Structures are given as structure tokens and as C-alpha cells.
Amino acid sequence: MALQTGLYYPYVHLRDETWAKAAALYWRHLARVVPAGFPVQDRGVVRELNQASGFIVDSDPRQVIEAVAPAFVTAVRDNAEALRARSAVQGRRFTSRWHSNPAPNWRTRNLTSR
Numbered sequence: 001m002a003l004q005t006g007l008y009y010p011y012v013h014l015r016d017e018t019w020a021k022a023a024a025l026y027w028r029h030l031a032r033v034v035p036a037g038f039p040v041q042d043r044g045v046v047r048e049l050n051q052a053s054g055f056i057v058d059s060d061p062r063q064v065i066e067a068v069a070p071a072f073v074t075a076v077r078d079n080a081e082a083l084r085a086r087s088a089v090q091g092r093r094f095t096s097r098w099h100s101n102p103a104p105n106w107r108t109r110n111l112t113s114r
Contacts, residue, residue: 006030031056040058042056
């Protein structure tokens with residue numbers, strides 16, 4: 001019995017076409033995390049596999065990020081001293097630049113601010 005959906009992570013582009021074909025034998029769909037506006041350029045076999053069966057499912061992480069970011073920022077703030085001690089970072093203040101509205105800038109890979 002085939003599993004419903006596998007997760008291809010942490011990459012967007014499937015690097016091995018043979019692996020992609022084998023994955024299609026086990027999963028009906030293969031999900032990958034693809035932020036809105038991220039340029040996806042699948043190779044031939046992967047593109048054909050997706051066009052024929054809708055095998056690849058792109059999942060935009062924006063909603064999850066917006067749901068988790070406030071709790072994450074709060075946890076970092078509440079535990080700043082312990083985190084500094086554990087990671088040997090001294091004398092640096094934690095500042096959150098999280099904004100829920102701006103779209104990510106993929107050229108600079110800055111995911112938390114404009």
C-alpha cells in the first residue's frame with residue numbers, strides 16, 4: 001500500500017531524477033516547501049512526472065510562519081539569557097524584525113524583514 005504524501009525537505013528542487021521516480025512508486029504525492037514567488041525550475045523527468053500525475057505538491061509556508069513567529073519571538077525573548085549562555089553570545093540584544101506583511105526577498109535570503 002502506497003503512502004499518501006511524502007515530504008521532500010529541506011530542498012525545493014529534486015536533485016536526483018532516479019530518486020524522484022522511485023519516490024513516485026511509494027508516495028502518491030511528494031510535498032515540498034516552496035514560498036510564494038520562489039523560482040521553481042524542475043528538471044525534465046520531474047517536470048514530466050508532475051505534469052502527468054500532479055505528483056509534486058508545493059506548500060507555501062507563509063501561514064505556518066505567521067502562526068509560529070510570535071510564539072518563537074516570545075520564547076527567544078523570555079529565554080534570552082539562557083540562550084546567550086548556551087551559545088556563548090554575550091553583549092548582544094535580541095531584536096525581532098518580524099513583520100507579517102512584507103513578501104520575502106529571495107535575492108538576499110532575508111526571511112524576517114524587508
